[in-house]
Amino acid sequence: MPAFMNLRDIGLFLHSARTDARIERLRPTIGSAAALEAIYAADSDPWSAASARYRYQHRKYEVLISLLPPRRFARALDLGCGLGLLSRHLASRTDNVVGIDVAPSAVARARVLHADQQNLLFEAQDLLSLPSAFDGSFDLVVVADVLYYLSPLDDALLKALAMRIAALLAPDGMCMLANHYFFRLDPESRRSRRIHDAFSWSPGFVLQSEHRRPFFLTTLLQRAGGMPAAASPERRPA
Ligand SMILES: C[S@@+](CC[C@H](N)C(=O)[O-])C[C@H]1O[C@@H](n2cnc3c(N)ncnc32)[C@H](O)[C@@H]1O
16 A cells, blocks of 8 residues: 555545436436536535545645755646546645636535635536636646546547646646556556646647656646647537
8 A cells, every 4th residue: 555545535536426326317307517527416526635634645745746846936827626626736836726617516515625725716517618718827726636527538539638638737837637547457557548648749839747646646747839729629428
């Protein structure tokens, strides 16, 4: 077991797996956004991100922050921020952080949890329809454990998303992707690999570095110079 986990953390993985299974069950009838909102309405912390009981998520956020280059960011965007725990960690390295999530209940809870942080702002937004006012206005965009909730997650959507996210960045901006990864041994890890490859090979980005840690994969990407403008990814039925 990795040093930053303890046996109790198995409970976190079981809880997260139950949450993901519930989303899969709800999605065909009510769609992705409503399924995620229903999850947050029924469970105040569906992925145990805020729970003091588990060590893993907190350590993961610390590792993600440590993988960022040693610079201070002016404005970061945390896409799919959930309860805003990672946004809060980002706030220590950033003048202002905007967290967006498709589930209004998650955003409402994040606002309460982090009301003491002046440089954190949370908005209910779907990452598939971000306002054009966001374009070019962030020097860091973080996407952690979010994209596999998009359905269907095919190569065309991933390519369009990579371009859309690159367009959110200022010329010197960077993107951090983080997703569950268990050495390609399970279907979720293979899906994570596909997500990271689509971003690494996108003309919108230049790959900076990739890091494997138990049990997640992190990729750091720099916005490509002279990048063409991106259209919003087409919204399709869930
Ligand atoms: C596993 S949680 C991760 C939360 C956070 N990134 C973290 O690492 O703690 C996934 C989050 O992605 C959000 N999400 C999924 N699809 C989204 C979308 N299309 N737009 C915005 N948020 C989305 C969900 O509502 C959920 O809060």
